Amino acid sequence: EDQVTQSPEALRLQEGESSSLNCSYTVSGLRGLFWYRQDPGKGPEFLFTLYSAGEEKEKERLKATLTKKESFLHITAPKPEDSATYLCARGGNKLTFGTGTQLKVEL
Amino acid sequence: GAVVSQHPSWVICKSGTSVKIECRSLDFQATTMFWYRQFPKQSLMLMATSNEGSKATYEQGVEKDKFLINHASLTLSTLTVTSAHPEDSSFYICSARASANTEAFFGQGTRLTVV
Numbered sequence: 363e364d365q366v367t368q369s370p371e372a373l374r375l376q377e378g379e380s381s382s383l384n385c386s387y388t389v390s391g392l393r394g395l396f397w398y399r400q401d402p403g404k405g406p407e408f409l410f411t412l413y414s415a416g417e418e419k420e421k422e423r424l425k426a427t428l429t430k431k432e433s434f435l436h437i438t439a440p441k442p443e444d445s446a447t448y449l450c451a452r453g454g455n456k457l458t459f460g461t462g463t464q465l466k467v468e469l
Numbered sequence: 470g471a472v473v474s475q476h477p478s479w480v481i482c483k484s485g486t487s488v489k490i491e492c493r494s495l496d497f498q499a500t501t502m503f504w505y506r507q508f509p510k511q512s513l514m515l516m517a518t519s520n521e522g523s524k525a526t527y528e529q530g531v532e533k534d535k536f537l538i539n540h541a542s543l544t545l546s547t548l549t550v551t552s553a554h555p556e557d558s559s560f561y562i563c564s565a566r567a568s569a570n571t572e573a574f575f576g577q578g579t580r581l582t583v584v
Binding site for chain 2 (some may be wrong): 393394398403405406407408411415421438449451454455456457458459460461462464469
């Protein structure tokens with residue numbers, strides 16, 4: 363069974379305090395590892411796709427990395443507008459999501 | 470990124486009536502569309518996977534006669550909630566992808582309230 367586990371469940375940061383979110387997944391049959399951002403009451407917004415171990419993608423203050431069993435979303439010098447729930451998903455026949463990390467960035 | 474449009478964004482219906490939600494990929498052809506349900510402060514729960522021209526594959530515990538999914542073209546999928554009841558009230562979200570190896574893009578979601 364496809365599984366995706368995200369940690370921590372919730373994270374509170376001060377503005378400018380960098381941190382990382384973790385996503386671990388079942389490897390068999392993987393077709394891509396995806397990161398999304400979701401704001402309350404909205405559909406998830408696509409951020410990154412990673413396919414191979416060692417791959418990295420960056421966008422503004424976010425950088426996603428992939429190893430053989432895990433992916434990390436690094437947030438550098440976050441701002442309050444980065445507050446959201448960050449979801450990772452495992453690609454394959456289905457798109458299986460983790461439970462998300464709820465990030466709150468405070469002034 | 471690609472655009473997926475979901476309509477309506479919110480709907481209120483009476484118990485016992487049916488509601489149809491549309492999901493359109495506006496700038497790409499979607500071979501696969503997914504339908505999710507999301508409860509407050511919880512993650513996305515996959516309801517069904519729909520491939521164009523084929524019957525949808527429903528997840529365990531999802532009633533296929535209650536949640537009718539049609540994927541008649543490469544740009545449109547619909548979810549019909551039949552004989553809706555208050556416990557069907559939820560946030561329904563669709564997503565679409567061009568192929569099995571690519572990312573999926575999401576609609577805005579539909580807030581369904583059954584009264």
